[in-house]
Amino acid sequence: MLTSDLLIEILKNITKVIETNKQYLCDIDAAIGDGDHGFNMNKGFKAVAEKLDVVKDSDCGTILKTTAMTLISTVGGAAGPLYGTAFLKAAKVVDGKKDLDNEDIVKMFDEGIKGVIMRGKAEQGEKTMLDALIPAFEEIKRALDSGSSSPEAFIRATKAAHDGVEYTKTIRATKGRASYLGDRSIGHQDAGATSSYLIIKTISDTINK
Amino acid sequence: MVGIVIVSHSNKIAEGIVELCSQMAHKDQKIAAAGGTEDGRIGTDAVKILNAIKKADDGDGVLILVDMGSAIMSAEFAIDLLDNDLGKKVVIADAPIVEGSITAVVQASIGSSLKEIACDVKESKNIEKI
Ligand SMILES: Nc1ncnc2c1ncn2[C@@H]1O[C@H](COP(=O)(O)OP(=O)(O)O)[C@@H](O)[C@H]1O
Ligand SMILES: [Mg+2]
Numbered sequence: 001m002l003t004s005d006l007l008i009e010i011l012k013n014i015t016k017v018i019e020t021n022k023q024y025l026c027d028i029d030a031a032i033g034d035g036d037h038g039f040n041m042n043k044g045f046k047a048v049a050e051k052l053d054v055v056k057d058s059d060c061g062t063i064l065k066t067t068a069m070t071l072i073s074t075v076g077g078a079a080g081p082l083y084g085t086a087f088l089k090a091a092k093v094v095d096g097k098k099d100l101d102n103e104d105i106v107k108m109f110d111e112g113i114k115g116v117i118m119r120g121k122a123e124q125g126e127k128t129m130l131d132a133l134i135p136a137f138e139e140i141k142r143a144l145d146s147g148s149s150s151p152e153a154f155i156r157a158t159k160a161a162h163d164g165v166e167y168t169k170t171i172r173a174t175k176g177r178a179s180y181l182g183d184r185s186i187g188h189q190d191a192g193a194t195s196s197y198l199i200i201k202t203i204s205d206t207i208n209k
Numbered sequence: 210m211v212g213i214v215i216v217s218h219s220n221k222i223a224e225g226i227v228e229l230c231s232q233m234a235h236k237d238q239k240i241a242a243a244g245g246t247e248d249g250r251i252g253t254d255a256v257k258i259l260n261a262i263k264k265a266d267d268g269d270g271v272l273i274l275v276d277m278g279s280a281i282m283s284a285e286f287a288i289d290l291l292d293n294d295l296g297k298k299v300v301i302a303d304a305p306i307v308e309g310s311i312t313a314v315v316q317a318s319i320g321s322s323l324k325e326i327a328c329d330v331k332e333s334k335n336i337e338k339i
Contacts, residue, residue, distance in 0.1 A: 040252065069256075072286055076245075076252025081282035084255070119282050177278060 002100040002150070002207070004060050008052055010206045011067060015045040017202045018195070025198075029191035032178040036077055037191040044075035044083070059098050064091035064108075078176060079192055082116050082129065089115035102144050109137045120175060127173035127185060129192035132164035136200050154204035161197040168193045211317040211326055212239040212265030215310055216258055216284050217276045220245035226274075226310050233311065235318040241265040253279045255286035262287060262299055270298035270323035272330070274310045300327045308333040 018025075018041045025038030048070045055066045068087035072080050090108040094100055100108070113133050122128045139160035143153035168190040176192070178185045213230070217223040223244025230240055243261035246252040258273070265271045273284050281301065288299050300323055302309050309330040316326045 034251075036251075043248075043250075072283070073247065073254050073256035076250050076254065076279075078279035078282060080253070081255055081279060081286045084286060119285065 002060075002105060004058065004063060004098045005056075006207065007060050007063055007100075008056050010203050011045075011052060011063070012049060013206050014199055014202045015049040017198050018042050018045045021195075021198055025191055025195055028189055028194055031188045032173065032181055032185045033191060034077075034177060037079060037195065040075045040077040040079055041195055044071045044080065047071075047074040059094070059096050060100060061091045061093075061095035061097065064088070064094065067091075078120070079129075079195065082120055082192070085115035085119040086112035102150055105150060106141060106144065109140060113137055122175040125171060126175040127168050127171050127178060127190045127193075128175050129190070129196040131168050131171075131190065132161040132193040132196040132200070135164045136161040136196075151204070151208045154200070154207060158197070158201045158204045161193075161200045165189050165193045165197045210235065210238055210267060210320065211269050211313075211323050212241070212262075212267060212271040213310065213313050213317060214241050214243055214258065214261045214265050214271055214273045215306070216253060216261075216273055216280045217242075217244040217306065218251045218253060218278075218280060219276075220249065222276065222306075226307060229307070230310050230314040233318070234314050238314065238318055239265040239267060240314060253283035255283040255290065258284055258287035259290050262291065262295070266295060266298070270300070271295075272313050272317070272323060272326055273299065273301045274304065274306045274313065274330075275301060276306050298323060302327060302330045304330040304333045308336055 022038040022042045029037035072084035089111040136157040173179045173185040223242035241261035243258040
């Protein structure tokens with residue numbers, strides 16, 4: 001069970017984790033991009049955290065929609081419209097709900113990823129955030145289907161996302177800024193996949209606390 | 210008249226293109242810049258683009274010129290946020306931003322429709338320079 005209070009806590013923790021990893025994410029982005037991913041994400045989630053007090057008693061849909069709208073107007077980089085779309089699509093699934101069950105969680109995740117795909121027109125294997133998000137989502141589904149609890153499912157998803165980040169080191173970027181580098185992007189991990197991993201890990205750490 | 214919105218990661222590029230195009234524009238023509246982020250960083254901002262679209266629209270629709278990457282995604286996001294009536298009348302041009310913008314402004318100034326302009330600016334992809 002995921003409550004709106006827990007969702008607020010998750011978002012606050014994501015803000016902290018992104019801030020801690022700001023430089024790390026920028027360094028990863030600098031190797032094959034423009035070096036702003038950590039800075040962009042930190043700007044975005046800082047702004048989200050400021051809005052959370054206003055929506056702390058709202059339903060999960062409102063909280064996620066506020067998150068989405070804040071990200072699109074503060075992040076600046078590609079991650080803005082991509083994560084913004086993901087949060088907005090997830091918000092639609094849980095509109096008006098304060099308590100979410102496993103089915104809601106799966107649907108949110110599914111719609112969120114579909115949103116990223118719709119917005120960025122990428123697929124798995126193009127060295128983007130999708131290479132962390134899709135394996136994580138598949139692992140959540142597998143875990144829940146086999147009777148695991150959602151905290152257990154997120155532990156497994158975190159591992160899958162981490163493997164996904166490692167996988168991005170082995171492939172060439174064909175979407176996003178890093179695609180300008182062609183084969184020279186091989187050997188470096190993707191910044192967006194890394195931030196997606198950190199977000200999933202933070203969800204896991206929060207609900208497993 | 211069709212409105213024009215210029216979306217670039219750089220506010221200076223967006224403002225500069227507006228300045229460049231305005232030389233060839235009709236005096237009542239609406240050309241709006243939506244470059245960079247609200248706090249002056251390099252980047253794009255869907256809400257800023259949304260406001261520029263509303264500013265540029267006088268009922269005949271709006272053509273958006275974009276530079277690359279997140280400019281396209283943020284522009285699409287902005288269109289999704291519009292209510293359906295205006296949303297249907299906003300098109301992202303498949304064209305280089307400078308050449309495309311000049312073509313678009315000239316075509317709009319002589320009263321071409323959104324569909325015609327979107328088609329014409331696409332041609333600017335093929336402009337040979339040398
Ligand atoms: N088309 C796309 N689809 C999915 N993810 C993408 C796409 N383009 C870029 N990304 C993700 O965005 C990350 C870069 O984010 P950021 O640095 O904020 O954007 P920018 O490239 O505009 O500076 C990349 O590492 C990648 O994971
Ligand atoms: Mg970047």
